[in-house]
Amino acid sequence: MSPARPVIRLTDRSPSITGAEIAAELVPPPQFEHASFESYRPDPNYPSQLEAVEALHEFAGVWRAQRPGGFFSRNRKPKAALPGIYLDGGFGVGKTHLLAALWHQAPGRKYFGTFIEYTALVGALGYAPTVKLLTGTQLICIDEFELDDPGDTMLMTRLLGELMATGTQVAATSNTPPNALGEGRFAASDFLREIQALSAQFRTIRIDGLDYRRRDVEGSAVSVDDDALGRMVAGMGEKGERVSLDTFDGLMAHLATVHPSKYVKVIDALDVIALSGVHELHDQTDALRLVAFIDRVYDAEIPIIASGFPLSEVFDETMLAGGYRKKYLRAMSRLIALTTGELPPHD
Missing domain, CATH: 3.40.50.300 (P-loop containing nucleotide triphosphate hydrolases)
Incomplete structure (x- = not known):
């Protein structure tokens, strides 16, 4: 019989983390490892859920157009009208599932993380090295874009502006801002206002539905x-x-x-x-x-x-x-x- 494992103390762990390690973690969480549009179950009582899936399929169409088949291939589709898409939904309607499903659709280099993970990446690497690392990325997914820290919001807006100018597409969801007491309220106007100059680059997709977590x-x-x-x-x-x-x-x-x-x-x-x-x-x-x-x-x-x-x-x-x-x-x-x-x- 093997000896019992010693008890671990979290308080004994004071880890360091490098920019490369943060970047390596920028993938969907394990529970969304196999998330797909097909595994999302839209509620028939809320048509906007199925409409959101269809809109994301359309957004991903540019990647299908880039696959081999020649210039005149029937698989070619028109490029997405806007390089950014924002999933605007209440509490517990499946926004993260859909964001992960979109990430799985994207070819090439892509990243998926929370707002705090991207700001931590900038903190670890510095702004210019982060831009260099992420340039050429096909898709950046930002889950729970924070709207409650003006400095971090401006930093992320600047970063995304530089990346989108080089062809990177961006998909985001966001947290409800502070003082918005109704946790199920829609936040698109807040998101678009805070990202200012980038707002015209985003298509907003509203997702209605029941608040499962309540x-x-x-x-x-x-x-x-x-x-x-x-x-x-x-x-x-x-x-x-x-x-x-x-x-x-x-x-x-x-x-x-x-x-x-x-x-x-x-x-x-x-x-x-x-x-x-x-x-x-x-x-x-x-x-x-x-x-x-x-x-x-x-x-x-x-x-x-x-x-x-x-x-x-x-x-x-x-x-x-x-x-x-x-x-x-x-x-x-x-x-x-x-x-x-x-x-x-x-x-």
């Missing part, structure tokens, strides 16, 4: 007592599973010292994450760090076991009534899934 957050994350947590961690270690164990306060303090772009390496090669002493948060900065961390854990599909407060209830009432409500609801949904072992519908 139903998901009616449940609660699973919590166990401290003794049970200890037994579970020990048992997993004896089975050879790679388990981390940290106090909730310890993890929150550690996340404050690590850039969110590095969270993916903090949780590298783990089978399970265990947290003790979970409690309600009252500091919004801490709460937003936890959201960013949970996004990475969810993408990696690593289960969480925890004692104390149910993790889906750590965001206080003030946070849930504020401008970042949409982010917190998404995190709550994901925390329920991660502690119950059931993945919810994807945005």
Whole structure:
């Protein structure tokens, strides 16, 4: 019988990350590895969902036109009228699935990442080297384009402007801006206003639909007592599973010292994450760090076991009534899934 694996502490991990490593991670998360237009199931009660699929097929037509077959080939299609497309939908209507499906359609060099991953790439490489790295890319997909930091928005707009001028196509979704209390509201006008000079380069595709995650957050994350947590961690270690164990306060303090772009390496090669002493948060900065961390854990599909407060209830009432409500609801949904072992519908 092999010896039990030692318990890992996330707080002992202070990783570095290079621009090349960030770029290598710019692919759809594992749960969207096989996303396609065919596997997207449009709701017949919302015709705009099928219309969105058709619009994305049209957007991808330029790539089919570029495939071998000669100038007069019947496969040639007219070039997409605009180099950018923006998926404007409410909460939980499948925007990320469709964005990943589009990415899979694109030939050649292409990247898929969240807004924060692209800004982290610029931070790691510098602006000019990032432009050089991404120039010649067929498609840039940006999931959850952040609209709440004017500096980062201007940086990304400038970057995309330079890339689109050289022929790169861009597809994006966005978060609802701060102070937009209705998390299901459409954000196209905000997106187009913030990207200013680039707005004329984007076609906006509106996607209506039910808010699946609102139903998901009616449940609660699973919590166990401290003794049970200890037994579970020990048992997993004896089975050879790679388990981390940290106090909730310890993890929150550690996340404050690590850039969110590095969270993916903090949780590298783990089978399970265990947290003790979970409690309600009252500091919004801490709460937003936890959201960013949970996004990475969810993408990696690593289960969480925890004692104390149910993790889906750590965001206080003030946070849930504020401008970042949409982010917190998404995190709550994901925390329920991660502690119950059931993945919810994807945005």
